[in-house]
Amino acid sequence: MSTTTTPTILTIAGSDTYGGAGLQIDLKTIHHLGGYALSATTALTSQNSTGVKDVFSVPSEVVERQLNVLLEDIQVDAVKIGMLANKDIIEVLVKTIDKFQLKNIVLDTVLVSSSGKDLLESNAINMMKEELFPRVDLITPNIPEVHSLLRNTSYTGKKEEVQSTAKQFFDLGVNAVLLKGGHAQKTDSVIDYLIERPDSISTHTTKRVETTHTHGTGCLLSSAIATNLALGHTLEKSVFLSKEFIYNSLYDSSRLNLNYTRENKRRKEPIF
Ligand code: PLP
Numbered sequence: 001m002s003t004t005t006t007p008t009i010l011t012i013a014g015s016d017t018y019g020g021a022g023l024q025i026d027l028k029t030i031h032h033l034g035g036y037a038l039s040a041t042t043a044l045t046s047q048n049s050t051g052v053k054d055v056f057s058v059p060s061e062v063v064e065r066q067l068n069v070l071l072e073d074i075q076v077d078a079v080k081i082g083m084l085a086n087k088d089i090i091e092v093l094v095k096t097i098d099k100f101q102l103k104n105i106v107l108d109t110v111l112v113s114s115s116g117k118d119l120l121e122s123n124a125i126n127m128m129k130e131e132l133f134p135r136v137d138l139i140t141p142n143i144p145e146v147h148s149l150l151r152n153t154s155y156t157g158k159k160e161e162v163q164s165t166a167k168q169f170f171d172l173g174v175n176a177v178l179l180k181g182g183h184a185q186k187t188d189s190v191i192d193y194l195i196e197r198p199d200s201i202s203t204h205t206t207k208r209v210e211t212t213h214t215h216g217t218g219c220l221l222s223s224a225i226a227t228n229l230a231l232g233h234t235l236e237k238s239v240f241l242s243k244e245f246i247y248n249s250l251y252d253s254s255r256l257n258l259n260y261t262r263e264n265k266r267r268k269e270p271i272f
Contacts, residue, residue, distance in 0.1 A: 013082030020270025051115025078104035134173030157184030
């Protein structure tokens with residue numbers, strides 16, 4: 001029997017009935033990588049391979065209660081933040097981060113599902129930027145999210161645009177940003193840039209995999225980074241290991257027996 005403690009990762013995220021994103025993929029990822037997952041649920045969603053159909057946010061008092069009950073009892077080594085739904089939940093989270101001095105926080109800037117449902121109310125985006133950005137260790141926006149979060153940007157994922165884009169995030173109080181390149185056009189590889197204050201840049205490249213198994217990629221990556229931080233790796237090594245994990249997962253996804261639907265073409269299957 002081991003006498004060392006298991007690294008503990010808290011995921012604060014929305015539930016995905018389909019199991020491929022949100023809380024469910026976070027729990028699977030954290031466990032797979034050797035951490036112990038705690039969770040606080042911010043929203044219940046109804047979704048399947050054709051997208052998110054409904055979003056029911058959890059009352060913020062209930063989110064606060066979940067967090068307090070856990071954090072008064074257990075030390076967490078890292079935190080992954082996903083879907084936050086609305087301003088009231090962000091407010092609770094800000095209070096919680098300060099009260100419990102949480103560390104190793106990875107914020108996946110979840111705004112809209114790829115099927116077009118808002119996962120954060122649009123009037124809450126400014127609050128996320130003002131209150132959460134300065135309190136977390138890393139944010140992980142994809143290219144469409146960069147456009148929603150920064151007012152004036154033409155960012156397309158090119159290397160020469162990285163420094164000035166990161167500077168715009170640093171001006172908002174961000175400590176480190178992983179600019180994910182999965183949405184860049186016509187590239188054979190997916191290039192993510194990790195930029196840490198004041199100016200360290202590392203480039204993380206994987207071959208692009210043609211697959212329909214892309215549901216949950218952002219959630220998996222951010223919870224993997226949080227888990228690797230909890231295991232004691234540096235931020236750069238955590239991103240490196242997590243990119244390797246996401247790449248391997250794309251080749252080894254769960255294959256589900258999906259019913260026939262007219263929406264077949266737009267279906268997304270789980271990455272893991
Ligand atoms: N559902 C939940 C609860 C999520 O947190 C996310 C993304 O973070 C999604 C759905 C989006 O998944 P996709 O864009 O792959 O449909």
